[in-house]
Amino acid sequence: MNEHTIKAGGHEIFVAETGTGPAVVLLHDGGPGASGVPTYRANIDALAKQYRVIVPDLPGYGRSSKTIDQSDPFGSLADGVRGVLDALDIESATLVGNSYGGSAALRLALDTPRRVDNLVLMGPGGIGTTKSLPTKGLQHLLGYYPKPSREKLATFIRSYLVFDGSSISDSMIDERYRASLDPEVIANPPLRRPSGLKPLLRMDLTRDRRLRRLDVPTLVLWGTKDKVNRPSGGVALVRVMPNCDLVLFANTGHWVQWEQATRFNQLIADFVGGHRG
Secondary structure (H helix, E strand, O other): OEEEEEEEOOEEEEEEEEOOOOEEEEEOOOOOOOOHHHHOOOOHHHHOOOOEEEEEOOOOOOOOOOOOOOOOHHHHHHHHHHHHHHHOOOOOEEEEEEOHHHHHHHHHHHHOHHHEEEEEEEOOOOOOOOOOOOOHHHHHHHOOOOOOOHHHHHHHHHHHHOOOHHHOOHHHHHHHHHHHOOHHHHHOOOOOOOOOHHHHHHOOHHHOHHHHHOOOOEEEEEEOOOOOOOOHHHHHHHHHOOOEEEEEEOOOOOOHHHHOHHHHHHHHHHHHHHOOO
C-alpha cells in the first residue's frame, strides 16, 4: 500500500492507496480516534482487486491536519476530499462514505456533481438532523470530549457503533483510544455540536434543494439497528434523490462495512461495475 501526505483544500491530508482501475475513495466516520485504513481494513484488499482504492484520513483525524471550518464542517471536509482528487489528478471517482464521511461525500456531490461517478452512503450524517433530537449514540459521541477515556470509547463503539459488540477486539479499542488522545484533537474536536442556527441548518443536507436534482447514481446502505443515525434517513433519501437505491441490513449497526463486510464488498464492486461510463 502506498502511503503519502498531500496538500489539498487548505489541508495536509494523509492518503493510503492500492490497486488499479477506476478510483474508489473510502471516507471514514467521525467518531473519536477514527481514521481511514482502520475503518476499512475489512474492505480495502477486496475492492483493490478491481479498483484503485484511495483511503484518506479526513481533515481533523489521523495523520491529517487538525483544522476544520466549524461554520461549515461538511463543506470543509468536502473541500479536503476534492483537493485529494485534484492532487492525484483524478477527474471523477466513486465516493464511499460512512457517517461523517458520508456527509462529506454527499456535500461534495452537491457542490461539484461532475467530480462524482457514484455515491455509496452508509448511515450518513446530516439527514433530517433539524427535525428530531440527537440519538443516544450521537449524544455519546458528542460527549466524548473534553474528557476522553478508554471506557467511554469502548462503550460508544461496542454499544452504539456496532450491533454485535463482541466483533470489536480490545486492540481495536486501544488503537482508536490512542488516536483520540491527540492534544490537537482534544483542544479542537473535529465533530462537535453546532454553535448557532446557521451551522445547524447547513448540517441538515435534506434542506438542500439541490438534493432533488442530484442524479449521481447513489446506493444507500443502512443498518436497521443503527443507534447513531436513524435508519429512517435512508427512506428519506430515496424519496428525494432521483437515482437512489436503498439496502437495509438486519441486525447491523452504524458500521455496515465492518459487520457486513462480505456483502458490502460485493455490493460495492457490483454497483460501481454496473455504473461505469
